[in-house]
Amino acid sequence: EAGVAQSPRYKIIEKRQSVAFWCNPISGHATLYWYQQILGQGPKLLIQFQNNGVVDDSQLPKDRFSAERLKGVDSTLKIQPAKLEDSAVYLCASSPGGSAPNSPLHFGNGTRLTVT
Amino acid sequence: AQTVTQSQPEMSVQEAETVTLSCTYDTSESDYYLFWYKQPPSRQMILVIRQEAYKQQNATENRFSVNFQKAAKSFSLKISDSQLGDAAMYFCAYRSWRATSGTYKYIFGTGTRLKVLA
Numbered sequence: 001e002a003g004v005a006q007s008p009r010y011k012i013i014e015k016r017q018s019v020a021f022w023c024n025p026i027s028g029h030a031t032l033y034w035y036q037q038i039l040g041q042g043p044k045l046l047i048q049f050q051n052n053g054v055v056d057d058s059q060l061p062k063d064r065f066s067a068e069r070l071k072g073v074d075s076t077l078k079i080q081p082a083k084l085e086d087s088a089v090y091l092c093a094s095s096p097g098g099s100a101p102n103s104p105l106h107f108g109n110g111t112r113l114t115v116t
Numbered sequence: 117a118q119t120v121t122q123s124q125p126e127m128s129v130q131e132a133e134t135v136t137l138s139c140t141y142d143t144s145e146s147d148y149y150l151f152w153y154k155q156p157p158s159r160q161m162i163l164v165i166r167q168e169a170y171k172q173q174n175a176t177e178n179r180f181s182v183n184f185q186k187a188a189k190s191f192s193l194k195i196s197d198s199q200l201g202d203a204a205m206y207f208c209a210y211r212s213w214r215a216t217s218g219t220y221k222y223i224f225g226t227g228t229r230l231k232v233l234a
Binding site for chain 1: 120122125149151153158159160161162163166168207209214217218219220221222224225226227
C-alpha cells in the first residue's frame, strides 16, 4: 500500500509570511493527525481529524494555525502569519480509525519548516 | 492526564553489543498500548515494536524486545546485536482510546538519540 504522502519536504519562509502543508493519508484511513516536532522534542499533537470532523484541536494555536480535511481524505495545515518559534518538522500520520487495536500510526516523511 | 518520560537524551552502544532505552509513563487507565518508534535522519517515524497492556508476555521483534513492567509503569526497549542502521532517535509512545470520538490518542516521549559506534 502507498504510504502517507506529505509535501513540501522543506520550506523556508520569513516571519509574518504564510505557509501551507499538504498531507494525503493511506487510502481508507479515517483518522488523520498533524504533529509539530520541535528540534530535540517529541511530536506534539496539533490537530486530529476523524473523517472530515475535528476530534482534538486543543493544542492548535488558532490565532495563526488552521487545518482542514474537507472531503475526509487529504488535509492542509496552514500557518499565517508565521513566527520564529514555528520552526519545526510538521508530521502527518494516519490510522484506520475505529477500534483497530493492532493498527499503529503510519507517518509521512514530514515537512521541515524554517522561519527566518 | 497521561505522560511519557524518556530520561536518557542520548545513548551510545558499540556495534554488536546490547543497549536498553528507558521509558516510564503515568496513567490511571488499565487498557492501553505502548509503542516504540524509530526516527532516522530521513524523519519518517517507523514502528519498532508494540505492547498491549493486558498481555503479561513481553513483545519481541527479531533483535528488539521490551521489558514491560505494568505495576512500575515502565516500558524499556532492548536492542540486541546493535547495527549501524539502528542509529536514530527512538520515541516511546502511549496510546489510549477516546470513547467519545471512537479514535485513539497518542502521547510521545521526548526521545532518546542512539549512536552506534563502529
